[in-house]
Amino acid sequence: MGIHAVVTAKNFIPKAQTSKERVTVHTRKPHLWLAILMVLSLVLAACGQQGGGQTTTGGTTPTTGAAPAGGTTPTTGAAAAGGTTPTAAAPAGGVTPGIGEGTVAPGAATAPTGAGQQPTAAECPDTAQGAQITYWNGFSGEDGPFMTALVNNFNKQNGKGITVKQTIQPFPEYYNKLNAAVASNTLPDVAQIHFDQIATNAARGLIRPIPQEVQDAMGLTAEDYPPALWQGSQFKGQRYAYPLDVHGLVMYYNKQMAQQAGVNVTGGEPLNNEDYEKLLQAGNQGGKMGWPITGGFPNNWMFQILLAQYGGSLFNEDGTQVTWNSEAGVRALTYLRDQQKKYSGNKPLPVDADIVAMEKGNAAVIWNGTWLKPRLTGEGKPASSTLIPQIGDQYKIIAGSHTLAMPKQKTEDPKRMAAAGCFISFMVSNSLPWVQGGGHVPAVNSVRQSPQFQQLQPQSNYAQFAEAAVFPPQVPGIGDALGPDALEAAIVNVLTGKEQDIKGALDRAADRGNKILERNRQRYGGGQ
Amino acid sequence: MASVTQRAQTDAAAVPSAGVGRRFDIMPYLFILPHLIFFVLFLLWPLLYGIYISLFEFDFNNPAFRPFVGIGNYRNLADPNSLEFDAYWNSMKNTLIFVVISTIPMVLSALLLAVLLNGKYRFRNVFRGIFFAPWSLSAVVAALLGWWIFNDQAGIMNGFLDRVGLGTVAWLGAQPGAWIAIVVVTLWWTVGFNTIIYLAALQDIPESLYEAASLDGANLWHKFRYITVPMVAPVTVFIVTIQLIASFQLFAQPQIMTRGGPAESTKPVIMQIYQEGFGAYRMGSAAAMSIVLGIILLIITTLNFRIFGRSEER
The missing domain is CATH 1.10.3720.10 (MetI-like)
Known part of the structure; x- marks a missing residue:
């Protein structure tokens, strides 16, 4: 290519220099037109090629863009979306990019084989005998091996000769791959779908409602799940998915500072406002920070949590209107901004500065994802994690969840479907090896209440999480309103000091949010 | 990509000088044919299709909702x-x-x-x-x-x-x-x-x-x-x-x-x-x-x- 360009460049130069006026006009016209076509097509071609590129998106779809770390990624929040999580969003390792950066060597000590937990022997129906099914997920991060171990457990223990072939499509392009697979009719039998993506993918025809007879054979009922998880994984009254885990923000705290402050952080209950303030003050001296709040991720989630705690909500009940510009919303964002002024060292903090401060022992508290567990906690490290405190009048948190769903197939095979159901049922009921790895909380009650899980540190500190979690209504595309096109813009602008008028910022974001909801309603015809 | 643009420019320069005799001569077109085929297939067609798509609300996995919006997107x-x-x-x-x-x-x-x-x-x-x-x-x-x-x-x-x-x-x-x-x-x-x-x-x-x-x-x-x-x-x-x-x-x-x-x-x-x-x-x-x-x-x-x-x- 290089050589070719050199040659043509040479041809081209003398011509332009020597040709007479008339000839130039002649050569110029078609030249120009072809150039026009070429440039246009180059642009289009470029876009087309990049379609196959390696990542989905930042802003507009919550999940995909969010995905910083392999599997252990925030989803509900378009919070993590592109723009604001530069480093966290970067490739491969994500939030903990360094190769050996205190990550758990997969497969080592923790032995992700379900050690300790007695697997509820998978009782697969005879109709599934010998089926071979495919399973896709995006867990390319450090939790991948734990997922693989769980799949292997099923392959060994199902007793009906069912084989599950797992394919990991790294998260940044995961949903892209699923979409492409629709076109080529190569969707897998089972796919990991984020909780907040169930409605969108159901409406766009990627996943299908799970047939009643398969559900019956699986044997999971409303009693096995916290209500919000069970109801939320349905769309328009039909069951599309089974939640595997719950993940979200927890409070990482400096152990020594907590001791100095004399507050009991690990009592199994969240700190109240008073104790929390004590802890922040204890840390906020000698050049250290009480609570570093950055200008980016996860402050969108932090706002959503506080909004819920102050009694507000993101959307009205049927998800047709944005409601975050309520009094509760103003209180939540004002609280965050004021705490930032008091406890964040009086200077703007870039994204992830909170993580670094906690890692180096320079902060009393940060709120960040469960997936930072391997990086921030463990022996010899200054921090541990526990539940987010109760700031508002009621205890609520915002969470995401990995669920397992069945993609739509052009031709249905009852045998494979029975096997898929049995597989999903096994995975969610034996999720202990999985949550060990990433710091998640199991979604299914029996696993969460098992003595084996109770012994897991720090996960068991925040087991309440599963009950306290609130989710946005299942409306297709609803997460778009939480992204940088609407809600996130207001939060980032206020917390980077670009915007002083909190009510005004939330109102403007609400305007745009409502437009997005309206647009998606036209496209997908609403939800629930 | 650079060479593609360049090649097109050379082609463009070549066509009129070869066709000076006003009589239609298929020769030059035959010479550019191999390139032309790929150009039409991979550049011209996507370009035209792109213009077509831009006139719709278009989601390739949601054909049920694909309204014509004219210049709405613009x-x-x-x-x-x-x-x-x-x-x-x-x-x-x-x-x-x-x-x-x-x-x-x-x-x-x-x-x-x-x-x-x-x-x-x-x-x-x-x-x-x-x-x-x-x-x-x-x-x-x-x-x-x-x-x-x-x-x-x-x-x-x-x-x-x-x-x-x-x-x-x-x-x-x-x-x-x-x-x-x-x-x-x-x-x-x-x-x-x-x-x-x-x-x-x-x-x-x-x-x-x-x-x-x-x-x-x-x-x-x-x-x-x-x-x-x-x-x-x-x-x-x-x-x-x-x-x-x-x-x-x-x-x-x-x-x-x-x-x-x-x-x-x-x-x-x-x-x-x-x-x-x-x-x-x-x-x-x-x-x-x-x-x-x-x-x-x-x-x-x-x-x-x-x-x-x-x-x-x-």
């Missing part, structure tokens, strides 16, 4: 109250920033490198190879290397700065660090291509010009300023054009290094188009965005040729 880009307006023009602004801050160093350092590499010394070809080598990497590899160097927490650069006691810099998490990192990586990666073209141009300058200048007592700077620069001027026009187009297509570096951050400040227009199409599944709007971008590119390219190309002919 109108959204012109309406400051639309949802697309801010994001699109912000990304366009970011792209323009990159074009400005990257094109100048990219052209100047290529010229400088070419002059250095054109000297007579041992291992000259080795050095040429070294400077050209990064260009053979794919965009993703180059950007990934850039990410490993500049990422704020585990990057080699910050590790180094920290060790020599300068403290760490938020390269990718704050401005202007993010742009600096992206420009440095892009420069390292692509400067070899421009350099090679300049090198070829330098070799075309007759040695006698320099000899004559030496006799007149010109020093190195004078020779560079009054012989080298004007002699390679036509190539400079070509390189600037190619560079403008390449810079406008910025995508992989911010996609991998910053994800468009911090606060959307390095999100280029191609990334915005990509997210609109493949993230929000709004291919119609994305197609309209690319066509607007294409028109802007076209205007800039034409201006570039008009302004610089003309002055060369006098």
Whole structure:
């Protein structure tokens, strides 16, 4: 290519220099037109090629863009979306990019084989005998091996000769791959779908409602799940998915500072406002920070949590209107901004500065994802994690969840479907090896209440999480309103000091949010 | 990609001169046929289909909802109250920033490198190879290397700065660090291509010009300023054009290094188009965005040729 360009460049130069006026006009016209076509097509071609590129998106779809770390990624929040999580969003390792950066060597000590937990022997129906099914997920991060171990457990223990072939499509392009697979009719039998993506993918025809007879054979009922998880994984009254885990923000705290402050952080209950303030003050001296709040991720989630705690909500009940510009919303964002002024060292903090401060022992508290567990906690490290405190009048948190769903197939095979159901049922009921790895909380009650899980540190500190979690209504595309096109813009602008008028910022974001909801309603015809 | 454009230009120049005899002659068309087939298949057809798509609300996995919106997608880009307006023009602004801050160093350092590499010394070809080598990497590899160097927490650069006691810099998490990192990586990666073209141009300058200048007592700077620069001027026009187009297509570096951050400040227009199409599944709007971008590119390219190309002919 290089050589070719050199040659043509040479041809081209003398011509332009020597040709007479008339000839130039002649050569110029078609030249120009072809150039026009070429440039246009180059642009289009470029876009087309990049379609196959390696990542989905930042802003507009919550999940995909969010995905910083392999599997252990925030989803509900378009919070993590592109723009604001530069480093966290970067490739491969994500939030903990360094190769050996205190990550758990997969497969080592923790032995992700379900050690300790007695697997509820998978009782697969005879109709599934010998089926071979495919399973896709995006867990390319450090939790991948734990997922693989769980799949292997099923392959060994199902007793009906069912084989599950797992394919990991790294998260940044995961949903892209699923979409492409629709076109080529190569969707897998089972796919990991984020909780907040169930409605969108159901409406766009990627996943299908799970047939009643398969559900019956699986044997999971409303009693096995916290209500919000069970109801939320349905769309328009039909069951599309089974939640595997719950993940979200927890409070990482400096152990020594907590001791100095004399507050009991690990009592199994969240700190109240008073104790929390004590802890922040204890840390906020000698050049250290009480609570570093950055200008980016996860402050969108932090706002959503506080909004819920102050009694507000993101959307009205049927998800047709944005409601975050309520009094509760103003209180939540004002609280965050004021705490930032008091406890964040009086200077703007870039994204992830909170993580670094906690890692180096320079902060009393940060709120960040469960997936930072391997990086921030463990022996010899200054921090541990526990539940987010109760700031508002009621205890609520915002969470995401990995669920397992069945993609739509052009031709249905009852045998494979029975096997898929049995597989999903096994995975969610034996999720202990999985949550060990990433710091998640199991979604299914029996696993969460098992003595084996109770012994897991720090996960068991925040087991309440599963009950306290609130989710946005299942409306297709609803997460778009939480992204940088609407809600996130207001939060980032206020917390980077670009915007002083909190009510005004939330109102403007609400305007745009409502437009997005309206647009998606036209496209997908609403939800629930 | 550069060669594609070039090839088209040569083709265009060839057609009229061959067809001077006014009689239709199929020969020249046969010659360009192999290229024409691929051009139509992979460039012209996608272009036309893109224009078609831009007139619809278009989601390739949701054929049930595909209303014809006419110029609606274009109108959204012109309406400051639309949802697309801010994001699109912000990304366009970011792209323009990159074009400005990257094109100048990219052209100047290529010229400088070419002059250095054109000297007579041992291992000259080795050095040429070294400077050209990064260009053979794919965009993703180059950007990934850039990410490993500049990422704020585990990057080699910050590790180094920290060790020599300068403290760490938020390269990718704050401005202007993010742009600096992206420009440095892009420069390292692509400067070899421009350099090679300049090198070829330098070799075309007759040695006698320099000899004559030496006799007149010109020093190195004078020779560079009054012989080298004007002699390679036509190539400079070509390189600037190619560079403008390449810079406008910025995508992989911010996609991998910053994800468009911090606060959307390095999100280029191609990334915005990509997210609109493949993230929000709004291919119609994305197609309209690319066509607007294409028109802007076209205007800039034409201006570039008009302004610089003309002055060369006098």
